Amino acid sequence: MHALLTLAAALLMPALLAPPPALADGPRALTVEQWRRDLRVLADTLVAVHRDAFHRLSRAAFERQVAALDRRIPRLSDHEVIVGLAEIAAAIGDGHTRLTLPEDPAVAFSRAHTPTPLPKRRELLFHHLPLRLYLYGDGLFVQQATAVAREALGARVVRIGTMSAEEALEAMRPLIERDNEMGFKLLAPARLAIPEVLHARGVVADPSSVRVVLRGRDGREFALDLAPLEPFAPATWIDARDSAAAVPLWLRDPGRTFWVEYLPRDRAVYAQVNRIADDSLETLAQFSRRLARVVDGHAVERVILDLRLNAGGDNALGRGLVLALARSRKADRPGRLYAIVGRGTFSAAMTLASQLEQWTHTVFVGEPTGSSPSAFGDPRKVRLPHSGLTVRISTVYWRGWTTAEDRPWIAPQLPAEPSSEDYRLGRDPALEAALAFPARDGLAGVLRETLRRGDIESAAIALDCFHNDPASADESTEQLVNRLARELLQQDRAAEAATVFWLNAHDYPRSAAAHAGRGEALERAGETRQALESYRRALALDPGNADLARKVEALERRGEGLRE
Template sequence: MTKNQPFFRQTMLLIGLLFISMSIQAQATFTSEQYREDLRFLQQTVHKNFPFLFKKTTAEAFDAKVEALYEAIPRMADHEVLVGFNKIVASFEYGHTVLGYWEGVIPYHEMPIVLYQYDDGIFLQGVHKSYKEALGAKLLAIEGMPIEEVLKLMRPVVPAENESFVKAYGIHYLTFPEFLHAQKVLKTMSTSVLLTLEKDGRQFEQRIEAVPFERFPRQYGMVVPGEDWLEARDLSTTPLYLKNLDKIYYYEYLPEHKTVYVRHSQIMDDSIQAIPEFYAEVFDFIDKNEVEKLILDVRLNGGGNNYKNKPIVTGVIANKKINQPGKFMVIIGRRTFSACQNLVNELHTYTNAIFIGEPTAENINFYGDNSPVTLPNTKMNAYLSFAWWQDKPQWENRPALDPQIATGMTFEQYRTNQDPALEAAMASMGSDFITNPMNYFTQLFTSGKAELIKPEAARMLKDPSYKFFDFEAEFNKAGYAMMSSKQFDEALFIFNLNTELFPDSANAWDSLAEAWWKLGDSTKAKEFYQKAIELDPEGETAVHAREMLQKIVEATKQ
């Protein structure tokens, strides 16, 4: 980022494109003292210039990690130090805040495979031709360690905002032997890694020889097939979201559905047509033709320059033909990130968009726009975010923008070119589909139909379309809102409802106990606090419940 462009969004994608063409440097020899000096420099720089990053972690926790690494460095190999630094930077849990490991100051290797995590597991979506038999196989274990355990061990190295980010961008860390070894997945460091795979009902082992890191032919996280690389998908046809990937965006009219489909995969101007001209053409087509629905597909969009979002948002707002409930559908996913997170935030706030697919890869409000901090000895770069993007009020901040209609994808659906998200977007909205459940429940309550809330909530809980809507948390929040406004009867109704819908939730019972305590009924409060303790005897909820029980005992003695 240059000084005359203070707000230009640097994304992971752009950083990768900037540095990936750099050749891997010959391995330099650094002493433990040099690594330690770099670590202290990083620590001091964070405290001096980036203290605002202590949002999801604390300064104390950060310093504790630094001290642990500082003490361990003399016993560590170079690649272990690399991963150690990587984890320190990743601990801030912002996707733009990342160590530039790809720059190759400390060389590492990569297995020539491309992984993708589908609803039914992690599969080898692409492979080098040398491993043709492994193409399309499900990954069960690495060096005998079950993949579930591998994922847990590798999680700390990923600078992840949320679990969608891990699926999209963190999955590739599983192909780096040095990272696998540093995280104790590999018992000894080796560039030859044994995978346990399953394909066509048969389980087998495949040894993969990693190569010095290079830019494999990948686009939006998936392999680009060619002479040396193979793709698991049936290439005889191409689903819309993978068509014309040589273009940043394109649109297509689907006459049988009276729908315009737009796939937009970077917030950047295409060399063929700039964003304002492209969307002017799209909306002009919508106005002049028999169009009943617009589908905007940004599931592959990793961001770019959020100043280019305006023509998209204002274009939708101005188009009365499209900006209606059920007429404008937005497909989001695990790669929706950075400037595209800003875009979907704005569409969520200002339009009648219905979101379909998977949660986005970024928090709704987040730190972006990073600056390189070059470590003095190794010259490794830590890219630390400095710009806080707050598109929503702080009480609306969430780990991700969740879809109102949840869809996933199995490997077989991918292999056979099915697209559940697009199918859901093209389908007619059923009369029983509720885009905003809490508004709906509020309307039932205020219109004297409170008895319908429980069966309706129970129905939605069984519907996979609502899988990302946190009913328990939303009811709990509504209950506390009632309590804060002294509407205790209403609060009791909501908290009781939550315990009926979620009888195994310690937090639901804890909240109900608190409501009774505020009403002055210590008997019921003690009963429900005890219930919370029974359900979560070692957890934070039990700690709070025990503290409250002690307060009740002390209060009754007075």
């Protein structure tokens, strides 16, 4: 990411010689008719190029939104029109389709893999506040700031302009391109640092001075009136992390494409892959081979693959990494292989995560992924004729490996959302969770943890992977799953227990214990008819079981039309 931004900044250096754009209302950079022409090109191109432009939004609703912006253009400033265009692109409803806001690439947050040209008129450039925000588990905080806003570092955002932090975040929603809510959590804080966006969305009345109310660690609230940074002016960012805190592994070298390190104290191999791409010195396939050699050459209890900062790349290149891990008997065993994912795991990194889920025994750790297993991607860049703004439009639909095309993300079996205090102190709760998990418990530990949280989908996937792995195909899970289902029953979680017993009965249809357990769980859940059906199946498999016979007789005596 850093390399791309540096290249883009170098390409755009001549812009530094031009006078800075003004934030205040003034003459338009484009005429009303020019903006209307750009709007029409945007609308027509979205429909023509997108793989399925109306998969979420109806054509009628889309056309109403376009017509509404067209009517408002004569009354809007340039930056308000740009935000309106961005809202129309975002309304398509996928994380790749978007209008890229015209920002200085050195300060903009971007998931793009290629540089974005500047708009044709410098007056169209957006500004940036001297803050970078992040939405932690405990709220919206200032993660970085320049020297003029040093006081804000590590403080919680209480208000921006006329809105509370929560209201301001919600005001960003219409222009956030996303596949799921994690995409919103990633991108909305970045939009809150753009004064033109704040003004267009009604958060502030004057984009040239933004009042931010903050709460420090001591509980004291204070206000800062912040002037925006000038585009392309050098800026040094100060981090909220305590200077005495060690830099956590995942932030040690985010600019590298991929790297690996053995952690001897933890008997773990940690690998971070930040782009699905070849490096200048090593292809991803070569790195994958090197990773396998590191695993083979050390005493290893677990292998941890960190994809938190990976916004994607080339879908075809992830195959080598999946193969290297799947072929490693030291790595690819239940409870031994972990992938740390989160809101930044997107696009080709999402495809990689989905392939790991399908073909390996990966335990996912951290936050839900920032993309969906089934999602649109491979965007084509289109430049609007008068403004020169860049639109990216998805052209391909990537389907996930399960039949559930509406899965919003891959959820972690070991959730670990960072807090602001974690960040300040250099703690990494996701890595800590992966290192602390009892790897020796294998499949039993993975299933127990997922079921403890009620994540039956992940448990079913783990069982499916285990049963379809030639290395474990002959190992029975019947007694293990029955035992875990009974643990749920003991916790008064009858409905969940019934589902787990059903999974076991599906895998072992001649298991009287699985059918009987499901009957008991359903009976406790008040599903009498289904309970009787399960008891009858169990009795047919174990006709000499007097206890089952009594249960069938008791339910049949209740009446309610249950007798066949």
